[in-house]
Amino acid sequence: MATDVRTVEVATPEFEIAAERAAARRGLLIALPSWLYLTLFFAVPLVIVFVYSFATRSSTGRTRLEDWNLESYRRLFDPLVGEIALRSLTLAFLTTLICLVVSYPFAYYIATRRPAIRNVLLVMVMIPFWSNFLVRTYAWRVLLGTDGPLSQLSQALGGDPIRVLFTNTAVLIGLVYGYLPFMVLPLYAALERMDWSLVEAARDLYADGLTAFRKVTWPLSRPGVIAGSILVFIPALGAYVTPQILGGARTTLLGDYIVSQFLAARNQPFGSALSFGVMAVMLAATIVYFRSGAKNL
Amino acid sequence: MNESVRLDGVSKHFGDIVAVKHLDLAVAEGEFFSLLGPSGCGKTTTLRMIAGFEFPTSGSLTIHGVEMALQPPNKRPVNTVFQSYALFPHMNVAENVGFGLLMQKVESSEISTRVKRALDMVQLTHRAEARPKQLSGGQRQRVALARALVNEPEVLLLDEPLGALDLKLRQSMQVELKELQERVGITFIYVTHDQEEALTMSDRIGVMNEGLLLQVGKPEEIYEHPTSRFVADFIGEINLLPATVVDHQSVELQGGHVVRAATGAQPGEAVTVAIRPERLTLFELDQIIPEGANTVRGRVIRRTYHGDVFYYDIETAAGVLEVKEENRPGVELYDVGEEAVAAWSPRATTVVED
Numbered sequence: 001m002a003t004d005v006r007t008v009e010v011a012t013p014e015f016e017i018a019a020e021r022a023a024a025r026r027g028l029l030i031a032l033p034s035w036l037y038l039t040l041f042f043a044v045p046l047v048i049v050f051v052y053s054f055a056t057r058s059s060t061g062r063t064r065l066e067d068w069n070l071e072s073y074r075r076l077f078d079p080l081v082g083e084i085a086l087r088s089l090t091l092a093f094l095t096t097l098i099c100l101v102v103s104y105p106f107a108y109y110i111a112t113r114r115p116a117i118r119n120v121l122l123v124m125v126m127i128p129f130w131s132n133f134l135v136r137t138y139a140w141r142v143l144l145g146t147d148g149p150l151s152q153l154s155q156a157l158g159g160d161p162i163r164v165l166f167t168n169t170a171v172l173i174g175l176v177y178g179y180l181p182f183m184v185l186p187l188y189a190a191l192e193r194m195d196w197s198l199v200e201a202a203r204d205l206y207a208d209g210l211t212a213f214r215k216v217t218w219p220l221s222r223p224g225v226i227a228g229s230i231l232v233f234i235p236a237l238g239a240y241v242t243p244q245i246l247g248g249a250r251t252t253l254l255g256d257y258i259v260s261q262f263l264a265a266r267n268q269p270f271g272s273a274l275s276f277g278v279m280a281v282m283l284a285a286t287i288v289y290f291r292s293g294a295k296n297l
Numbered sequence: 298m299n300e301s302v303r304l305d306g307v308s309k310h311f312g313d314i315v316a317v318k319h320l321d322l323a324v325a326e327g328e329f330f331s332l333l334g335p336s337g338c339g340k341t342t343t344l345r346m347i348a349g350f351e352f353p354t355s356g357s358l359t360i361h362g363v364e365m366a367l368q369p370p371n372k373r374p375v376n377t378v379f380q381s382y383a384l385f386p387h388m389n390v391a392e393n394v395g396f397g398l399l400m401q402k403v404e405s406s407e408i409s410t411r412v413k414r415a416l417d418m419v420q421l422t423h424r425a426e427a428r429p430k431q432l433s434g435g436q437r438q439r440v441a442l443a444r445a446l447v448n449e450p451e452v453l454l455l456d457e458p459l460g461a462l463d464l465k466l467r468q469s470m471q472v473e474l475k476e477l478q479e480r481v482g483i484t485f486i487y488v489t490h491d492q493e494e495a496l497t498m499s500d501r502i503g504v505m506n507e508g509l510l511l512q513v514g515k516p517e518e519i520y521e522h523p524t525s526r527f528v529a530d531f532i533g534e535i536n537l538l539p540a541t542v543v544d545h546q547s548v549e550l551q552g553g554h555v556v557r558a559a560t561g562a563q564p565g566e567a568v569t570v571a572i573r574p575e576r577l578t579l580f581e582l583d584q585i586i587p588e589g590a591n592t593v594r595g596r597v598i599r600r601t602y603h604g605d606v607f608y609y610d611i612e613t614a615a616g617v618l619e620v621k622e623e624n625r626p627g628v629e630l631y632d633v634g635e636e637a638v639a640a641w642s643p644r645a646t647t648v649v650e651d
Binding site: 195197198200201202203204205206207208209211215216219220 | 348349350369370371375376377379380381383384385386387396397400401444445448
């Protein structure tokens with residue numbers, strides 16, 4: 001037996017608990033600015049809107065918080081609201097679909113280039129962000145106008161003037177244009193991570209190019225497809241600026257409808273209920289979509 | 298000998314880089330053929346050309362006599378085991394293994410029987426439902442093998458398939474792979490940078506460097522009779538001594554020492570003499586040395602213990618020689634500073650041209 005036994009400092013349970021607490025405190029400190037910001041400018045307004053959605057509009061257009069009721073939520077099932085929602089959903093769906101169809105080959109192209117070329121192409125995707133969204137949307141007014149360059153080209157080729165401005169088609173063009181980068185970037189991120197030897201393995205195992213894409217590339221890029229679709233679909237569903245600038249006066253979408261409840265109709269409770277209705281649909285759609293993608297990975 | 302894969306004057310350029318230079322090679326049916334070389338030597342590019350992932354810039358490539366140089370991978374009767382295994386992460390083991398059969402539109406009942414048989418062969422039947430990421434490295438490796446072999450290809454291409462495994466597993470997989478190859482009788486073309494792997498498993502080895510196929514032969518030919526300095530140096534440990542040819546039977550080492558060695562080179566030509574450390578034996582100065590042996594006298598400058606063997610560095614007039622001596626009773630130990638004679642058989646003396 002060794003006689004020279006020395007006492008060794010052992011980490012006691014108390015010490016470990018204290019260390020864990022210190023780490024938790026440090027974590028909180030780092031997150032504090034964002035916590036404060038989000039609470040003040042996101043959570044608090046959200047709670048206000050939520051409370052308002054149960055209030056009543058007085059005959060003078062003021063919001064009375066005294067008698068709580070579900071009247072505003074009942075109004076969500078009006079045929080008019082359904083019509084507007086369906087129009088918005090269709091538009092958001094088409095925007096997402098077109099963005100996906102246009103972006104996928106492009107993202108695939110970028111992801112399969114040499115790194116130097118990749119970066120140049122990515123910068124090009126992001127260049128539009130350097131100028132203001134509003135300005136770019138107004139530019140589409142000029143491009144799509146009856147005497148705009150597209151229309152002139154059509155006439156020069158012996159066709160009719162193009163009359164798309166102030167229609168849902170113009171809104172669709174504007175939305176696709178505006179949200180395209182949000183589809184390209186997640187798709188690129190997913191494809192850039194792709195292990196291309198998997199595609200080679202599929203080709204080696206007798207799959208032709210198209211089948212290898214269908215069986216391997218596409219399913220493995222699904223997380224990018226899902227992320228991109230959510231990033232496009234949700235803002236497109238609530239879009240306000242683009243329909244205001246490029247859309248017609250007669251085709252109301254959810255975004256303008258909500259704004260009009262707050263500003264024109266002065267019906268804050270109904271506007272609030274509408275906002276929460278849209279948010280609930282978006283949340284449900286997001287969860288379903290994520291689940292469907294997560295299943296296979 | 299029926300030819301399985303044949304390459305005639307195959308070259309592959311990537312822009313200005315020449316990855317494979319005018320390569321001629323014929324692999325026999327049922328042969329275990331290894332392409333051995335350092336990274337960047339063109340061995341993987343050669344394999345990828347046989348698989349169809351790269352097309353040769355020039356030359357002809359036939360598989361069982363059919364020209365295949367420009368055919369896509371799915372039109373070739375070959376399958377590949379990838380270095381990273383390339384198992385489909387979104388499919389389970391059985392789906393991975395059955396993929397090739399599904400693509401060939403084999404009936405589903407037959408697919409399940411053949412998948413089961415393939416998984417039996419690699420002893421993974423119990424993991425048929427598992428996802429690749431739930432498997433260990435060795436299991437993934439076996440799935441990759443089963444996925445390729447289930448298609449009964451005429452040629453199986455293996456790209457450093459054991460590279461990602463640890464030493465013990467790698468050694469047992471070497472044995473397993475070799476046995477499997479003998480059992481199924483399929484031609485294996487095996488790419489590796491591990492010379493031991495190539496020596497133990499292959500029927501023949503092709504050594505490549507800088508896009509050139511330097512030497513093709515049986516493992517013992519490659520090891521015992523390298524034809525170039527690169528091959529001698531790359532395979533195993535070797536002493537390389539500069540020398541000048543005297544005649545077809547002898548060369549002169551540095552320091553004026555003449556030793557016997559067969560060579561085809563012309564008298565006066567500068568060559569390199571290659572001797573394996575295990576072919577050298579140390580003798581005391583007054584010991585009787587077997588008749589006809591080449592000898593060179595020197596002094597021990599270092600001795601290292603490796604458990605089963607000792608390595609000696611012997612400083613001689615011809616250069617420093619590394620000598621490998623077995624560690625067993627009766628083998629004389631030499632201390633640093635001691636004088637000794639290193640002796641070797643003329644047959645163990647290989648002359649390579651620079």
